[in-house]
Amino acid sequence: MFLAVSKKRLLSGLIVGVFGFLIVSLGNWWFSISISIIVHLALLEFFRMSEFAGIRPATKTTLLACQILLFFTQLSSQGYISIEISDAILPLSGAAICGWLLLQPVTGSIADVAASIFGLFYLGFLPSHWIKLRNLLETDLINNFNLIPADWPPSITFGMLITFSTCFMIVGFDIGSYFVGKKFGNHSLSPISPSKTIEGVIGGLFFSILIGSYFGYLLRWEFGILIGIFIGVLVALFSLVGDLTESMLKRNAGLKDSGDFLPGHGGILDRIDSYLFTPAIVFYIVILLSPLIIS
Template identity: 45%
Template sequence: MLATALFVTYQASREYFGFMTSKQMSKGMPPPPRVVSVATTVMCMGMTVFSHFYRGKIGTLLAVASFALLVLQVVANKRPKFAQLASSLFGLFYCGWLPSFWLKLRNLALPAPDTPAAAFLTGITGWPTTVGLVAVLTAVAVIIAADTGAYFVGKSLGRTKLTDISPKKTVEGAAGGMAAAVATALGSWALFGWPGSPLAAVVLGVMVFFSSLFGDLIESIMKRDAGMKDSGDLIPGHGGLLDRFDSYIFSGAVTYFFSVFVLPFLNALHGPGGLSAAVSAGLAPLGA
């Protein structure tokens, strides 16, 4: 998974700075110097490696990398613009920090509930079926289901435009995507016993649906401002990597947040102690 994450981080960073250096984007916001874009790409890949080997403890690394990037901007530019500083920091956040949450999620080492599906998964992969593995597979399946449901429902029933950012998206399509996302999360609960209850599965489905939807919309904003139809030409006929993976950028972080904060809260809410126990369970990771 590390090799895949490194490739995604590298390519996403290249395409992101392709947006920043486009002629249309450059009219209103001068792009950062090339040395800064290269340094940002290297830092993004470094975050991925650090997140893998140090189990995702990268909060301090993000702060230090951000400071180093700002220093480099000041040194490399005679008259740096605030827009250049902001675009570089957003690149570090968007292409490095956010994707690293997929590794943080995968590294959740608690064993998953012992179900026939979990045993089958262990048999075909040779890996222990952990909460991290099930969470990654569930999140990916939910995103695919959301995209598929939104496409087919929107194509057949779509009438009401959802937003001007992406004119082809409809309210009906979004509703279909959310329904498909929730159904898939419930399917994961039925197969793997994760997340811990039907309510938790519904919450997960809704959260991942919105993270995938807004990930798509945010990339659309960047493409529009850059005057580009696609983020690149990595995949013939389908554009760049960000065109295919924009729905995943925020979803890893959202699924990790659900797994570490929201799920303990929901589980405790139904147990002894009720709301007070749930609040304690939800806040417990902050003290770790």
């Protein structure tokens, strides 16, 4: 039985990995549309969990609002509209969600409003930073300076590279946490997720730092390795936050998995929980640290 589950888990993980590599490589609308589909499926799982907890969220309104938010994020990232227009979508969506709940025959509760707005933030605003990260150009950070070595192929953009490096750090943290925790884990990290151990987190942190420093070295930046280590630490910590946040939501709903979309992995939300908080952190850290790269 365990072997069968492991094979399913391995096959599902392989398919997800190949799909992820393909859409990050393609970028552009292929990437943003794929993110939109993943977000839609994850939101359905999130609202299913909310209903198990006795909450009546504004499901359809929030689903639509998140898709509009992602669409406008892609447009602004490519320069078709101003960032101000894109930024306006979030507060307008929040107002629309509250308005929808007000118009229902049974007025929405605090829990209904909170779950709906959190869904907009958790699976709309946060994932939109993957689109921002993938579309990030060197000129968005520093004019007349190459953040990628000049002898690299022109098809490799800064946005592609930083997106891949972030994904690899998350994968490194997840794999390191799992195997180190299985082998050496003795001290539980949190009652929310008893299988998570302090030893596992340390192992995952090590692999995330290792991958981050390697990418910093490849880019030949000033202080590249140190910057890579710093980003690796942040990615590991916020991957953990994403993982534990989803575990908290599932526990409140009384569910083991968010769904059964991926054999051996559970639902979509179970698979992407580590990927929700990390892109925003990396996006803003890269922008803030870009002057240090050429100092």
